Amino acid sequence: MTPLSRRHILELPTFALMGEAPAPAARAFAVAEPDRWVKTVCRYCGTGCGVYVGVKGNTVTAVKGDERNHNAGFVCIKGAMLPQILTSPSRLTHPLIRRGGKLVRASWEEAMALVAARFQETIERHGPEAVAFYGSGQALTEETWVANKLMKAGIRSNNIDGNPRLCMASAAGGYISSFGKDEPMGCYEDIDHADVYFLVGSNAAEAHPILYQRMLRRKERAPDTKLIVVDPRRTRTMQYADLTLLPKPGMDLSIVNAMAHVIFKEGLADLEFLRQHVTYGAGAEANKTIEDYRTFLEAYTPQRAAADSGCRVEDIVQAARWFGERGRATMSMWTMGVNQRIQGVWLNNILNNLHLITGKIGLPGSTPFSLTGQPNACGGVRDGGALSHLLPYGRLVANEQHRRQMEELWGVSAGTINPKPGPSAVELFQAVESGTIKAVYVMTTNPGHSLPNASRYRKAMASEDCFLVVAEAYHPTRTSELADVVLPAALWVEKEGVYGCTERRYQLLEKAIQPPGEARPDFDILCDLARRLGHGKLIPYKTPAEAWEDILKASKGTAYDFSGMTRERLRAAHGLLWPLPEGNHPGTKRRYVRGDDPLVGASHAQRVRFYGRSDNKAVVWLRDQKPPAEVTDADYPMSLTTGRVLEHWHTATMTGSVPALRPLNLEAVAELHPADLKRLNLKDGDRIRLVSRRGKLTLVARETENAREGSVFVHMHDPERLVNVLTIDALDPGSKEPEFKIAAVRIEKE
Amino acid sequence: MVARAHPDVGAGDCADCHRATHPPVVADYESSKHGRGLVGCPVCHGSTQAGFVAKPGPERCQPCHAAQVDSLKTPVMKNKDCWSCHVPHRLNPHMALHKNDPNGGAK
Numbered sequence: 070m071t072p073l074s075r076r077h078i079l080e081l082p083t084f085a086l087m088g089e090a091p092a093p094a095a096r097a098f099a100v101a102e103p104d105r106w107v108k109t110v111c112r113y114c115g116t117g118c119g120v121y122v123g124v125k126g127n128t129v130t131a132v133k134g135d136e137r138n139h140n141a142g143f144v145c146i147k148g149a150m151l152p153q154i155l156t157s158p159s160r161l162t163h164p165l166i167r168r169g170g171k172l173v174r175a176s177w178e179e180a181m182a183l184v185a186a187r188f189q190e191t192i193e194r195h196g197p198e199a200v201a202f203y204g205s206g207q208a209l210t211e212e213t214w215v216a217n218k219l220m221k222a223g224i225r226s227n228n229i230d231g232n233p234r235l236c237m238a239s240a241a242g243g244y245i246s247s248f249g250k251d252e253p254m255g256c257y258e259d260i261d262h263a264d265v266y267f268l269v270g271s272n273a274a275e276a277h278p279i280l281y282q283r284m285l286r287r288k289e290r291a292p293d294t295k296l297i298v299v300d301p302r303r304t305r306t307m308q309y310a311d312l313t314l315l316p317k318p319g320m321d322l323s324i325v326n327a328m329a330h331v332i333f334k335e336g337l338a339d340l341e342f343l344r345q346h347v348t349y350g351a352g353a354e355a356n357k358t359i360e361d362y363r364t365f366l367e368a369y370t371p372q373r374a375a376a377d378s379g380c381r382v383e384d385i386v387q388a389a390r391w392f393g394e395r396g397r398a399t400m401s402m403w404t405m406g407v408n409q410r411i412q413g414v415w416l417n418n419i420l421n422n423l424h425l426i427t428g429k430i431g432l433p434g435s436t437p438f439s440l441t442g443q444p445n446a447c448g449g450v451r452d453g454g455a456l457s458h459l460l461p462y463g464r465l466v467a468n469e470q471h472r473r474q475m476e477e478l479w480g481v482s483a484g485t486i487n488p489k490p491g492p493s494a495v496e497l498f499q500a501v502e503s504g505t506i507k508a509v510y511v512m513t514t515n516p517g518h519s520l521p522n523a524s525r526y527r528k529a530m531a532s533e534d535c536f537l538v539v540a541e542a543y544h545p546t547r548t549s550e551l552a553d554v555v556l557p558a559a560l561w562v563e564k565e566g567v568y569g570c571t572e573r574r575y576q577l578l579e580k581a582i583q584p585p586g587e588a589r590p591d592f593d594i595l596c597d598l599a600r601r602l603g604h605g606k607l608i609p610y611k612t613p614a615e616a617w618e619d620i621l622k623a624s625k626g627t628a629y630d631f632s633g634m635t636r637e638r639l640r641a642a643h644g645l646l647w648p649l650p651e652g653n654h655p656g657t658k659r660r661y662v663r664g665d666d667p668l669v670g671a672s673h674a675q676r677v678r679f680y681g682r683s684d685n686k687a688v689v690w691l692r693d694q695k696p697p698a699e700v701t702d703a704d705y706p707m708s709l710t711t712g713r714v715l716e717h718w719h720t721a722t723m724t725g726s727v728p729a730l731r732p733l734n735l736e737a738v739a740e741l742h743p744a745d746l747k748r749l750n751l752k753d754g755d756r757i758r759l760v761s762r763r764g765k766l767t768l769v770a771r772e773t774e775n776a777r778e779g780s781v782f783v784h785m786h787d788p789e790r791l792v793n794v795l796t797i798d799a800l801d802p803g804s805k806e807p808e809f810k811i812a813a814v815r816i817e818k819e
Numbered sequence: 820m821v822a823r824a825h826p827d828v829g830a831g832d833c834a835d836c837h838r839a840t841h842p843p844v845v846a847d848y849e850s851s852k853h854g855r856g857l858v859g860c861p862v863c864h865g866s867t868q869a870g871f872v873a874k875p876g877p878e879r880c881q882p883c884h885a886a887q888v889d890s891l892k893t894p895v896m897k898n899k900d901c902w903s904c905h906v907p908h909r910l911n912p913h914m915a916l917h918k919n920d921p922n923g924g925a926k
């Protein structure tokens with residue numbers, strides 16, 4: 070190539086197309102220096118990128134990625150625009166109370182007195198099980214701790230669940246049944262060592278962009294790195310894939326089982342690893358043998374999987390060979406396409422199986438790694454035990470010993486905690502519908518938008534019989550519009566607390582500015598409510614740091630032990646990975662691994678010890694492919710699937726308020742394959758009605774080769790076009806996570 | 820900066836239209852690291868509305884390239900900005916700076 074002069078470069082069309090000629094002399098560096106930079110974590114996704122915010126006065130004016138954190142200084146499109154979420158006109162700056170059918174401005178005293186009185190009265194008249202708390206994987210760990218303690222030890226109700234039930238419950242259920250304890254054993258650094266990425270039901274390019282970029286950087290450095298993507302829809306994640314499989318929605322268990330079939334047939338199984346570290350199970354019992362498992366796999370030939378899924382036999386075999394090839398590291402990653410299914414736990418189990426049968430686990434680059442959707446689903450709700458069947462740090466409501474431990478830690482008398490697990494998210498709102506739950510406190514989440522079969526539960530929340538309190542930074546949302554009281558919450562860097570992201574990484578978000586108007590941190594609001602309900606002694610905290618002391622104690626001695634993670638260490642660090650049982654421990658990259666995980670024991674005879682189970686073994690589960698809850702038929706012949714886009718996040722309360730993101734892609738459209746459009750006599754841009762057994766939704770049809778024939782995709786972000794009025798509230802029997810990803814619909818022309 | 824009314828992008832992204840109106844820009848962008856990593860147009864150019872910036876300054880690079888932006892404050896970088904060395908949309912350094920590099924500085 071002939072070297073070009075700068076002059077020539079300037080003449081290239083690229084520059085001319087900027088609209089104006091380039092400035093002849095470069096402009097001087099003109100970034101306004103903020104007064105100070107404050108270390109924090111991105112408010113959005115479960116990747117948990119470290120960032121600094123630049124503060125001038127009481128305004129966040131800039132953001133930059135933290136070079137010393139896992140994201141190496143990078144942020145994605147959402148992260149780059151974080152400051153704008155704070156100043157949106159849709160921020161709520163004072164409490165609201167419903168009067169005469171309308172939400173009107175009220176003082177904090179009026180609002181809190183009303184909330185406390187209604188909760189108190191409901192508890193007195195109908196018992197503690199008539200009130201509920203619905204939390205969030207976006208709340209800070211200390212906030213969730215206070216809510217959990219107040220509900221389970223104060224009010225004595227296990228009616229506390231949260232949106233991680235809609236998101237990660239199946240991954241948690243998968244890890245618990247496969248390994249005895251929740252949370253992945255791998256870490257982000259494994260991406261830099263993997264030779265094969267196996268992505269199932271994950272559109273990481275859009276949903277976890279910084280992790281996807283890390284995969285691409287690895288592929289650039291090591292071009293032989295393979296990317297396999299399994300998803301019913303052609304996604305942007307497949308752009309750089311070496312192998313793509315597009316199964317019929319819900320039919321991927323056959324593929325994963327067939328991969329195990331091929332791995333055994335072709336001698337790629339690590340029989341020695343299996344002998345040392347694995348036991349086998351079906352149903353709920355670990356009472357099977359390797360022979361049972363191999364017999365089970367006999368039926369899952371690649372031919373059968375191809376027939377089930379509509380994928381090609383050779384692609385399934387190729388995926389298995391790449392996955393299992395000896396001497397190469399394989400990292401699986403998955404997210405909602407796996408979890409939001411009635412077979413979610415089972416699919417999680419068999420993804421874990423692939424790593425166990427090949428021994429590709431607990432080694433750099435080899436790990437089964439669930440990607441989390443929210444920034445603190447892991448740290449706050451899963452680890453913190455703020456679901457209706459859990460207690461903090463791996464303990465269970467139904468386990469007497471665990472209840473006694475928590476009663477002691479919480480300083481309440483033995484027998485205080487109700488031994489009966491409460492309802493899961495969807496069941497909780499079903500109890501609102503049936504009238505057994507009469508008052509609900511919703512914090513940092515938007516169930517009026519995000520629950521499946523949304524019209525049903527919106528009606529329940531709006532009912533006069535339900536006293537609905539919503540603590541939220543924004544108003545109106547599709548939930549706050551239904552509330553009886555809306556409490557203005559501080560957001561992100563307006564408060565302090567801990568987030569724990571996908572890889573067991575805990576990080577401190579420092580307070581950078583004061584909240585706007587009268588908004589208060591949820592921590593303060595909850596402590597205030599506790600005092601008003603007569604539980605001031607149980608919740609004596611003045612600051613989140615005081616609660617953190619108790620949290621450290623609750624983790625001590627558990628499989629989550631991070632008791633060395635003091636506030637000071639978190640403040641100084643750029644993220645710390647647990648287990649971290651002592652103040653000077655560096656943290657654990659790879660859990661269950663000798664020499665890395667302090668809980669394994671340095672002198673353990675083998676390289677891993679799966680100490681989550683008392684037999685120190687992991688379980689390979691025999692899990693059959695079953696049809697989705699709702700199969701297509703003559704009346705509802707198309708399969709609906711939902712998902713995300715790069716520019717928006719969850720219910721778009723934040724991204725929809727960012728001026729540069731709001732005009733982009735927020736409108737939900739029905740993505741359809743050209744062949745389907747032709748068959749239905751429709752064209753791109755037509756207005757159509759999607760009809761499921763639960764609701765109707767009018768959208769514009771968008772023609773795209775990326776759609777799978779017979780399927781329609783609609784993103785879940787648009788608050789004006791709620792795809793969840795169509796989705797089904799069928800639940801995974803183990804995790805109680807709904808099958809958002811598959812519903813049957815028909816298409817009608819408007 | 821030219822003020823102009825721009826419709827909302829709605830469903831889809833900027834490239835849906837600009838692939839036709841500005842093919843080399845979109846092609847350069849899509850072959851760049853930004854294109855591959857889905858660092859979308861608004862990260863540098865802002866909103867389609869009042870916040871649109873035709874020629875992004877270093878403050879737009881700062882979220883991901885803070886150290887490089889900081890380096891503009893050093894004496895050797897006096898009167899330079901990011902575009903003194905990096906080709907817009909392609910983002911690899913100007914080939915003139917890498918005369919002996921057959922890839923023109925592209926990594």
Ligand code: SF4
Pocket residue numbers: 111112113114115116117118140143144145146147148149277278279280
């Ligand atoms: S990848 Fe997730 S955590 Fe990182 S900047 Fe983007 S939204 Fe934030």
